[in-house]
Amino acid sequence: MKMDIKSRLFFLLFILASTLPINDVNAQERLSVNQLKDLTDNASKMLNTLTDYISIIAAAEESYDTRQKGIELCIKLFTQNALIEEQNKATKTKKSYPPGTYLNLLKIRSEKAPIIIDFQITDPLDYSDFEKIDLPDNTVLYRANIKIKQYYCVLKPVNERVEVGANNRSLNCQYNDVTEKMITVEIKKQKSSKGDLWIVLLTGVNVVRVGNL
Amino acid sequence: MEPILVLILSKNYQSCIYKDKNGDIVDIATENGKAFDFNVGDDKSDFKRLFKLWVSRFIDILNSSNETLKFTISDLHIKHLFDFNITENEQQNIISSIKAEGVKEVISNDLSQTIVKNIPLNSSDSGTLLLIRSIQNQCRIYLKNFDNKVITNGTSINFIPDPTIDIKVKLIFESIQRNDTTKAFEFDKEEIYIKEYLLNNPGDFVLETKITLSDGKDYEFSYYPREKNEKIAQQQEEFTLPNDISTFLRSNESNKQPDQKYAFYIYGEELNKDFYTQPLNSEFSSAEIKFLNENDIYSALKPLFAKKNIPIIVKPVNRKINFYTPFVTVPKGKVDDFLFIQCNTKGLEFWILTSSSNTFIPFQIDENINTNFLPYTNFEPNSQMELGLNKLDQINNFEINEIKFDTACKRITKIIEEYPDELNYVKCYLFIPTYFTYEIARHIEQQLSFLIGNAPEIVPFHSIFNKYLIQENNPTYLDHINHFVLLEHFNDKIYLSIAEKVSAYAKASSQFAFKLNSNIAESKENELLRHIDYFLKSLYLESKQCTFFIGNELAGHATFVSNFARIQPTIKLHLLAVTQINKIGEMARDYVITELLNSLPGSRKREPITAPDNIPEPIVTKNQDYKKIGLAAIAVFIILLLIFNFRDHNPGTTDSPKAVDTKEKVQEQETEQEAVVNFIIKISDVNKSSDLRAAEIRLNKDLFTENATVYKLGKNGTPIGIVSIEDYLSEVSLLTRQMAFEVKDIVKNSDGKIIEFSIIEY
Numbered sequence: 001m002k003m004d005i006k007s008r009l010f011f012l013l014f015i016l017a018s019t020l021p022i023n024d025v026n027a028q029e030r031l032s033v034n035q036l037k038d039l040t041d042n043a044s045k046m047l048n049t050l051t052d053y054i055s056i057i058a059a060a061e062e063s064y065d066t067r068q069k070g071i072e073l074c075i076k077l078f079t080q081n082a083l084i085e086e087q088n089k090a091t092k093t094k095k096s097y098p099p100g101t102y103l104n105l106l107k108i109r110s111e112k113a114p115i116i117i118d119f120q121i122t123d124p125l126d127y128s129d130f131e132k133i134d135l136p137d138n139t140v141l142y143r144a145n146i147k148i149k150q151y152y153c154v155l156k157p158v159n160e161r162v163e164v165g166a167n168n169r170s171l172n173c174q175y176n177d178v179t180e181k182m183i184t185v186e187i188k189k190q191k192s193s194k195g196d197l198w199i200v201l202l203t204g205v206n207v208v209r210v211g212n213l
Numbered sequence: 214m215e216p217i218l219v220l221i222l223s224k225n226y227q228s229c230i231y232k233d234k235n236g237d238i239v240d241i242a243t244e245n246g247k248a249f250d251f252n253v254g255d256d257k258s259d260f261k262r263l264f265k266l267w268v269s270r271f272i273d274i275l276n277s278s279n280e281t282l283k284f285t286i287s288d289l290h291i292k293h294l295f296d297f298n299i300t301e302n303e304q305q306n307i308i309s310s311i312k313a314e315g316v317k318e319v320i321s322n323d324l325s326q327t328i329v330k331n332i333p334l335n336s337s338d339s340g341t342l343l344l345i346r347s348i349q350n351q352c353r354i355y356l357k358n359f360d361n362k363v364i365t366n367g368t369s370i371n372f373i374p375d376p377t378i379d380i381k382v383k384l385i386f387e388s389i390q391r392n393d394t395t396k397a398f399e400f401d402k403e404e405i406y407i408k409e410y411l412l413n414n415p416g417d418f419v420l421e422t423k424i425t426l427s428d429g430k431d432y433e434f435s436y437y438p439r440e441k442n443e444k445i446a447q448q449q450e451e452f453t454l455p456n457d458i459s460t461f462l463r464s465n466e467s468n469k470q471p472d473q474k475y476a477f478y479i480y481g482e483e484l485n486k487d488f489y490t491q492p493l494n495s496e497f498s499s500a501e502i503k504f505l506n507e508n509d510i511y512s513a514l515k516p517l518f519a520k521k522n523i524p525i526i527v528k529p530v531n532r533k534i535n536f537y538t539p540f541v542t543v544p545k546g547k548v549d550d551f552l553f554i555q556c557n558t559k560g561l562e563f564w565i566l567t568s569s570s571n572t573f574i575p576f577q578i579d580e581n582i583n584t585n586f587l588p589y590t591n592f593e594p595n596s597q598m599e600l601g602l603n604k605l606d607q608i609n610n611f612e613i614n615e616i617k618f619d620t621a622c623k624r625i626t627k628i629i630e631e632y633p634d635e636l637n638y639v640k641c642y643l644f645i646p647t648y649f650t651y652e653i654a655r656h657i658e659q660q661l662s663f664l665i666g667n668a669p670e671i672v673p674f675h676s677i678f679n680k681y682l683i684q685e686n687n688p689t690y691l692d693h694i695n696h697f698v699l700l701e702h703f704n705d706k707i708y709l710s711i712a713e714k715v716s717a718y719a720k721a722s723s724q725f726a727f728k729l730n731s732n733i734a735e736s737k738e739n740e741l742l743r744h745i746d747y748f749l750k751s752l753y754l755e756s757k758q759c760t761f762f763i764g765n766e767l768a769g770h771a772t773f774v775s776n777f778a779r780i781q782p783t784i785k786l787h788l789l790a791v792t793q794i795n796k797i798g799e800m801a802r803d804y805v806i807t808e809l810l811n812s813l814p815g816s817r818k819r820e821p822i823t824a825p826d827n828i829p830e831p832i833v834t835k836n837q838d839y840k841k842i843g844l845a846a847i848a849v850f851i852i853l854l855l856i857f858n859f860r861d862h863n864p865g866t867t868d869s870p871k872a873v874d875t876k877e878k879v880q881e882q883e884t885e886q887e888a889v890v891n892f893i894i895k896i897s898d899v900n901k902s903s904d905l906r907a908a909e910i911r912l913n914k915d916l917f918t919e920n921a922t923v924y925k926l927g928k929n930g931t932p933i934g935i936v937s938i939e940d941y942l943s944e945v946s947l948l949t950r951q952m953a954f955e956v957k958d959i960v961k962n963s964d965g966k967i968i969e970f971s972i973i974e975y
Contacts (some may be wrong), residue, residue: 034930035927036929037928038926038933039931039933041927041928041933042925042927048950049948052950056947066965067946069943069946069947073947189294192881193922193935194932194935198932198933200933
């Protein structure tokens with residue numbers, strides 16, 4: 001039986017269509033500008049949250065429970081495999097820790113001597129900073145890097161501190177440094193109780209350089 | 214000597230104590246260091262056995278310590294103190310048992326019952342506070358922890374009231390070993406006074422009053438008996454303020470012993486920090502005093518103590534960042550004069566407590582390290598107490614103020630009527646100066662009850678922030694109120710302040726207190742000043758006893774509900790009913806209240822209070838898009854409503870049951886929304902500590918189910934996260950930046966608890 005041209009064309013299209021992966025439709029799914037803007041706002045909030053909590057944990061002014069809660073909440077901002085890196089300005093050794101370990105370490109350090117950690121986000125995050133990445137599994141993620149400056153000061157004992165102005169606050173530090181760090185943020189689709197949801201997560205904090213104040 | 218043995222009996226604990234000649238508390242209800250174990254309620258014979266044992270021991274001790282006197286059981290006075298969990302019958306049984314043993318007197322004591330009013334029953338985690346009167350008109354306070362161990366090391370006593378722990382207060386009146394023959398003491402009156410004091414200071418005695426430290430172990434405070442102590446009164450009357458501290462010290466030089474020592478106690482969070490007790494007369498901001506450090510103080514004081522022993526500066530120990538600062542460590546050895554240094558917004562405020570006169574002399578060192586004496590007021594607790602006790606005699610004269618109370622209460626009622634939407638919970642709280650006795654307070658309470666038909670709760674004014682409010686587990690006080698309006702008269706000035714409930718005991722970030730006197734003529738509140746000035750003068754003209762508020766604990770802090778919130782929170786004001794207020798004063802107060810209402814964030818400018826203005830505050834929407842969406846939604850809603858009504862062929866569309874039902878639902882939804890918003894506002898208030906915000910969460914957790922969910926939405930409506938309520942609230946309570954937000958789509962379960970809601974954070 002010979003097929004006419006129309007039938008042949010239809011058959012060809014059917015074969016082609018059936019060879020395409022089913023989730024190819026998903027792979028094409030992108031965020032609209034408004035969605036990306038909302039998620040960028042959320043990412044900025046998460047960064048603020050992270051920096052604020054780190055300051056709280058390190059300052060050791062709040063109660064143990066509060067700081068512990070801060071750690072728990074911070075951990076949830078990161079992906080499972082995320083690492084936070086730090087570097088001592090003297091030894092130049094870089095060390096990476098999972099977020100929970102790093103934050104607990106901060107807490108333990110701060111119990112010996114309070115640590116002032118201030119952050120400065122040098123370039124606020126914008127939705128255009130996110131780069132779309134097609135993954136091998138035909139999904140998409142959006143990634144952006146944010147540079148921050150971290151001021152780190154381990155305070156001297158109270159009786160050794162002096163009244164200082166904002167410009168010479170390092171006088172009260174046993175140790176201090178300023179580290180330029182890079183935080184990586186990713187937006188990825190995840191399953192949730194309300195269906196698929198674009199989620200923002202931090203994937204790591206890396207040291208760019210460390211130096212003096 | 215009349216030996217008194219104090220029995221402390223409760224279901225869980227029994228003790229038999231007395232005070233030995235060294236002033237130490239001796240517990241004889243132990244054997245080989247171990248407490249006897251018996252059950253009060255179940256085994257009376259066991260009690261008798263133990264009681265005999267205790268008494269015989271006590272008598273043995275008495276007889277062995279003083280050979281010239283011999284005591285028998287009939288010489289003993291037994292003072293019993295029952296814990297409140299012993300029934301009355303059990304108490305009576307025990308009293309009968311004691312009497313049957315031939316004891317001279319069993320002194321009745323129902324104080325524990327009174328004190329219990331402030332202590333929720335079944336509080337398992339509790340401490341026990343003992344108040345033990347010693348000789349020389351002083352009380353010593355010991356804290357017993359829940360293991361019933363007396364903590365004798367005063368410095369380790371933590372008097373920071375913890376909202377999760379209720380402190381049971383017990384009173385024990387120890388042996389009154391006095392040689393004076395003036396019969397100045399009247400035991401019952403003292404008892405009443407202490408009872409009142411305790412009621413005014415639940416959970417914490419120490420910091421409310423200027424307290425001397427005797428030897429580093431005990432906290433003490435002085436009080437005077439009912440009868441005026443002529444000697445002290447004379448000293449006080451003759452005392453005039455010296456021009457500066459050196460004059461003062463020189464003038465006292467002749468009275469002092471050569472080896473007299475001064476001790477300085479510095480208390481305050483840190484010297485450069487804004488401490489929780491901001492005095493009412495503060496004028497400087499904390500920034501201005503930040504350069505005053507310990508050395509500055511020392512340098513400033515040193516010359517003043519020339520030729521004398523160099524003062525010892527005692528640093529606070531174990532400083533914790535908290536709103537209370539316990540007393541400092543006291544060096545070993547006796548000191549004669551105490552100098553208390555308190556850091557506050559005015560600079561540093563000092564009080565000298567002289568051992569000779571027991572008088573507090575307030576002075577300050579200003580930002581230029583000059584010493585200035587503060588106006589001499591009824592600052593010292595002694596005179597307050599005397600005044601209070603003397604007022605017992607005047608109780609019958611109180612009726613003269615009934616008309617004024619009537620006016621005040623009517624005024625309050627009128628305000629309620631005029632502002633039903635804002636003053637939706639107004640209850641007359643009566644702020645009673647502490648020098649008023651309990652009887653006077655009760656009397657006023659009755660008067661007010663009669664006048665406004667609603668029994669006011671008596672709240673001692675200086676307890677309001679520091680004491681009652683922290684008792685978050687105590688449902689009887691102030692649970693419904695967000696703000697307090699306080700009108701105070703202090704140091705020739707009227708102070709007006711608004712305080713928010715939760716922040717009041719935290720370090721407040723902003724202060725909203727009119728600091729007024731007639732000299733501040735250039736102030737923009739000229740009109741207000743004039744009224745206040747009249748008020749003040751009239752008060753003085755009217756009464757010499759119009760020092761309503763003494764002490765500086767009543768710091769007027771206000772941390773307003775943030776203006777970011779889209780929904781105007783319902784403002785619940787408490788109006789202060791003051792005593793001895795006259796018409797001018799009332800007018801001033803009304804004016805002030807109007808001003809306060811106007812100055813609340815988000816309030817519309819109001820006309821004077823007499824003008825009716827009860828239009829509800831509209832919900833303010835920040836985002837214009839949302840306004841449009843909201844309008845569109847309303848339009849769709851109305852259309853749907855019409856369609857449904859038309860479909861029902863009901864001509865009375867607006868009155869149809871369905872429509873009414875839907876309206877009710879919408880209203881209900883709005884109320885729920887408001888409740889959630891108000892709650893989130895509270896816990897996101899960055900001016901409060903995270904711990905306080907966490908406490909607020911604990912208080913309100915019943916709003917939500919345990920596994921409630923929060924849907925986070927972006928500004929453009931994008932879902933950006935789903936979190937559990939617990940995580941979300943924790944997150945908000947840790948925020949250090951104020952957030953603006955919108956709450957929507959609240960879903961409740963059949964129990965009325967919220968199971969989910971959406972939030973848009975801006």
